[in-house]
Amino acid sequence: xxxxxxxxxxxxxxxxxxxxxxxxxxxxxxxxxxxxxxxxxxxxxxxxxxxxxxxxxxxxxxxxxxxxxxxxxxxxxxxxxxxxxxxxxxxxxxxxxxxxxxxxxxxxxxxxxxxxxxxxxxxxxxxxxxxxxxxxxxxxxxxxxxxxxxxxxxxxxxxxxxxxxxxxxxxxxxxxxxxxxxxxxxxxxxxxxxxxxxxxxxxxxxxxxxxxxxxxxxxxxxxxxxxxxx
Numbered sequence: 001x002x003x004x005x006x007x008x009x010x011x012x013x014x015x016x017x018x019x020x021x022x023x024x025x026x027x028x029x030x031x032x033x034x035x036x037x038x039x040x041x042x043x044x045x046x047x048x049x050x051x052x053x054x055x056x057x058x059x060x061x062x063x064x065x066x067x068x069x070x071x072x073x074x075x076x077x078x079x080x081x082x083x084x085x086x087x088x089x090x091x092x093x094x095x096x097x098x099x100x101x102x103x104x105x106x107x108x109x110x111x112x113x114x115x116x117x118x119x120x121x122x123x124x125x126x127x128x129x130x131x132x133x134x135x136x137x138x139x140x141x142x143x144x145x146x147x148x149x150x151x152x153x154x155x156x157x158x159x160x161x162x163x164x165x166x167x168x169x170x171x172x173x174x175x176x177x178x179x180x181x182x183x184x185x186x187x188x189x190x191x192x193x194x195x196x197x198x199x200x201x202x203x204x205x206x207x208x209x210x211x212x213x214x215x216x217x218x219x220x221x222x223x224x225x226x227x228x229x230x
Contacts, residue, residue, distance in 0.1 A: 068195035171210035
């Protein structure tokens with residue numbers, strides 16, 4: 001059945017737009033990783049169109065992105081070190097200025113603690129990638145991502161949260177479970193747990209970040225149920 005719902009192509013002439021230089025993707029994405037791109041994007045969102053300055057708090061950035069303040073601090077430091085952002089204090093508040101991207105030479109100075117990027121693992125000759133202590137084939141990652149994008153559309157707040165959890169934990173196949181969590185548990189609890197799990201160093205992850213996340217959530221659910229029985 002043909003969809004008769006009217007569609008409209010987006011227009012840059014309308015209000016509600018902000019811009020980001022394409023070179024941020026082409027030259028810096030591999031260095032700053034997805035969370036770095038997200039933090040930079042938030043700064044673009046807040047930036048004055050003329051002065052290209054803004055002053056959001058780190059808590060505000062963390063809350064908007066659903067990541068920890070620790071990650072925000074680390075990413076802003078990296079953005080500053082590679083010359084994309086300048087930080088300064090004025091009248092008691094921290095001001096961020098977006099700078100003109102410079103040319104890059106290779107990819108030194110990246111955030112090695114950030115494992116959210118698809119190519120951030122170690123790939124061997126059999127095209128197998130170790131991601132967050134999971135050994136996953138690139139083919140499987142691509143198939144899961146394709147299935148995920150086709151079959152689970154973010155048309156509700158709960159589904160959007162489920163997608164954030166599944167992508168953040170690199171556990172696309174369990175998106176239905178995360179949707180169940182989103183329907184039954186508070187968003188703040190889930191996002192806080194996600195941030196804490198993602199910030200742990202690899203050496204503290206025994207199986208996978210997804211397994212640890214689910215263990216923490218199940219422990220919370222059981223503890224909460226026990227409390228209500230008492």
